[in-house]
Amino acid sequence: MKVTKFGGSSVANSEQIRKVGDIIKDDPERKIIVVSAPGKRNKEDVKVTDLLIQLAESVLNKEDYAKRLQTVLNRFLEIAEELEIEQHFLQDLEQSILTIISDDSSDRTKMDKLKSVGEDSSAKIISMYLTKLGLNATYLNPKDAGIIVSDDPGQAQILDESYEKLYKLRENDEIMIIPGFFGYTNDGQLMTFPRGGSDITGSIVAAGVKADLYENFTDVDSVYSVNPTIVNNPKEITTLTYKEMRELSYAGFSVFHDEALIPAFQHQIPVSIKNTNNPYAPGTLIVAEKKHHEKCVIGIAGDTGFSSMFVSKYLMNREIGFGRKLLQILEDESISFEHAPSGIDDMSVIIRDFNFPYEKEKKVLRRVQDELGPDNIKMHRNLAMVMIVGEGLMSTVGIAKKAATALTQANVNIEMINQGSSDVSMMFGIQSDDLESAIKSLYEVFFNDDE
Numbered sequence: 348m349k350v351t352k353f354g355g356s357s358v359a360n361s362e363q364i365r366k367v368g369d370i371i372k373d374d375p376e377r378k379i380i381v382v383s384a385p386g387k388r389n390k391e392d393v394k395v396t397d398l399l400i401q402l403a404e405s406v407l408n409k410e411d412y413a414k415r416l417q418t419v420l421n422r423f424l425e426i427a428e429e430l431e432i433e434q435h436f437l438q439d440l441e442q443s444i445l446t447i448i449s450d451d452s453s454d455r456t457k458m459d460k461l462k463s464v465g466e467d468s469s470a471k472i473i474s475m476y477l478t479k480l481g482l483n484a485t486y487l488n489p490k491d492a493g494i495i496v497s498d499d500p501g502q503a504q505i506l507d508e509s510y511e512k513l514y515k516l517r518e519n520d521e522i523m524i525i526p527g528f529f530g531y532t533n534d535g536q537l538m539t540f541p542r543g544g545s546d547i548t549g550s551i552v553a554a555g556v557k558a559d560l561y562e563n564f565t566d567v568d569s570v571y572s573v574n575p576t577i578v579n580n581p582k583e584i585t586t587l588t589y590k591e592m593r594e595l596s597y598a599g600f601s602v603f604h605d606e607a608l609i610p611a612f613q614h615q616i617p618v619s620i621k622n623t624n625n626p627y628a629p630g631t632l633i634v635a636e637k638k639h640h641e642k643c644v645i646g647i648a649g650d651t652g653f654s655s656m657f658v659s660k661y662l663m664n665r666e667i668g669f670g671r672k673l674l675q676i677l678e679d680e681s682i683s684f685e686h687a688p689s690g691i692d693d694m695s696v697i698i699r700d701f702n703f704p705y706e707k708e709k710k711v712l713r714r715v716q717d718e719l720g721p722d723n724i725k726m727h728r729n730l731a732m733v734m735i736v737g738e739g740l741m742s743t744v745g746i747a748k749k750a751a752t753a754l755t756q757a758n759v760n761i762e763m764i765n766q767g768s769s770d771v772s773m774m775f776g777i778q779s780d781d782l783e784s785a786i787k788s789l790y791e792v793f794f795n796d797d798e
C-alpha cells in the first residue's frame with residue numbers, strides 16, 4: 348500500500364487535478380491520498396491558504412471581510428465548474444466558512460479552522476472528481492482517520508496514540524482522500540501543523556498504516572543538490588538519507604517539510620519525491636541508509652531569518668551553570684533556540700527571528716546583563732545560515748577548507764561556524780544579503796569543480 352500526497356502546486360487548478368486523477372488511476376497501490384490546498388497557478392498568484400489567512404485576519408480585526416471571502420470562493424468555484432462538480436458543493440463551502448466566522452471560538456481556534464478550509468475543500472472536490480472517474484473514492488476527515496494532535500494552534504504535533512488508530516485504515520477498501528495540514532486534539536479542537544504541513548500529514552499517515560512507500564508529488568522532477576530558483580539546472584539527487592533530507596529541509600529545501608521526515612524515519616517508510624507534471628520520471632528516494640559515495644557532499648541549503656545573541660565573560664568556562672542560566676532566561680520568555688556554539692569565554696545562541704520578536708529583545712538582554720553579569724552582550728540580526736550536507740562529511744578531509752575558499756571567493760564574511768554537533772552537516776552563519784552569492788559559490792566549488 349502507498350500513501351500519496353499531492354502538494355499545492357499539484358491541485359492548484361482543474362488541469363492539475365486531472366493529472367492527479369490519472370496518477371491515482373495508474374496504480375491501485377495508491378490507496379490513501381493526502382492533499383494540500385490549491386497553491387499558486389503562476390508566479391504572481393496567491394495560495395489559497397494565504398487567502399484564508401487574509402480572510403481570518405479581516406474577521407478577527409472586525410473588518411469587512413466580504414471581498415476576501417469572495418476571493419476564496421472564486422478559487423473553488425473555478426475548479427468545481429471546470430471539473431463539473433455538483434453545485435451544492437459551493438453552497439456547503441460558503442455555509443461552513445460562515446459558520447466558522449460566526450461561532451464563538453477563540454481567535455486562535457478561529458484562525459486555525461479557517462486555515463484548514465483550503466485542504467478540507469480540496470479533499471472534498473478531489474474525492475467527488477475521482478468518484479466521477481468511476482473510482483471507489485471517499486473523503487476522510489482527519490478526526491475520523493485518527494490524526495490526534497497537541498493543543499498548539501499553527502504548531503500542532505502528532506500524538507503517538509494516533510498511530511494505532513491510523514493502522515485500522517488498512518481495513519478500508521476505498522481510496523481515501525484525507526485533507527493535509529490539520530488534526531484534532533483529544534477534546535475535538537481543530538489544530539493546524541506549521542506552514543507546509545501537508546507533508547507532515549502524509550508522513551504520519553504513511554507511518555500509521557505502515558505503508559510500503561510514501562509518495563510526495565510536487566512540481567519538480569527531483570530534489571536537487573541546491574535550490575533550483577538560485578542555481579540553474581542543478582544536479583539531481585537520486586537517493587538521500589532521512590538525516591540528509593532533514594538537515595537540508597531545515598536549512599531551506601522547501602520541497603519537503605523538515606518535520607515530515609520524523610514519522611517516516613521512525614517507522615522506516617521510504618519516501619519518494621515525484622513530479623505531478625512528469626510522473627514517470629524516477630524522482631528522489633529518501634531511505635535510511637545509502638552506499639557511501641566518494642564525493643560526500645550531497646546538497647547545499649540556506650535560509651534567512653536568524654539572529655544571534657553573543658555573550659562573553661572572562662572565565663565563563665569555570666562558571667558552573669552559566670549556559671543553563673542563559674538558556675533558562677530564554678525558556679522563561681518562551682523562546683526556543685536553534686544552536687548554541689560556545690568557546691572558552693563566550694557563547695552564541697542562534698534563534699529564528701519569528702521566535703525572538705524585537706519586543707522581547709530588551710527584556711531578555713536586560714535579564715542576561717542583571718543575572719549573569721557578562722562583559723559583553725551583542726545581538727546580530729539579519730543572519731542567514733548556509734548548510735553543507737552529506738553522510739560521511741565528518742570523516743572527509745578538507746571540507747571546511749573547501750567551503751571557506753568558496754565563501755572567500757564570493758567575498759562573504761563567515762560570522763559563525765557550527766561543525767561537529769551533527770555528523771552529516773556543517774553550518775555557516777553569514778549576513779542575509781550574502782546568502783545567494785554564498786550558495787552559488789559553494790555549489791560551484793562542491794559540484795562543478797572537476798578535481
Ligand SMILES: Nc1ncnc2c1ncn2[C@@H]1O[C@H](COP(=O)(O)OP(=O)(O)O)[C@@H](O)[C@H]1O
Pocket residue numbers: 353354355356357383386543564565566567569570571572573574575576599600601602603
Ligand atoms: N533543493 C531543491 N530541490 C527541489 N526543489 C526545491 C529545492 N529547494 C527549493 N525547492 C522548491 O520547492 C518547490 C516545491 O515545493 P512546494 O512549492 O512546497 O511544493 P508543493 O506545492 O508541491 O507543496 C519547487 O518548485 C522548488 O522551487
Ligand SMILES: N[C@@H](CC(=O)OP(=O)(O)O)C(=O)O
Pocket residue numbers: 353354355356383384386394396397465527528541542543544545546
Ligand atoms: N496549504 C498549507 C499546507 C501545505 O503543505 O501546503 P503546500 O503543499 O502547498 O506546501 C500551506 O500553504 O502552508
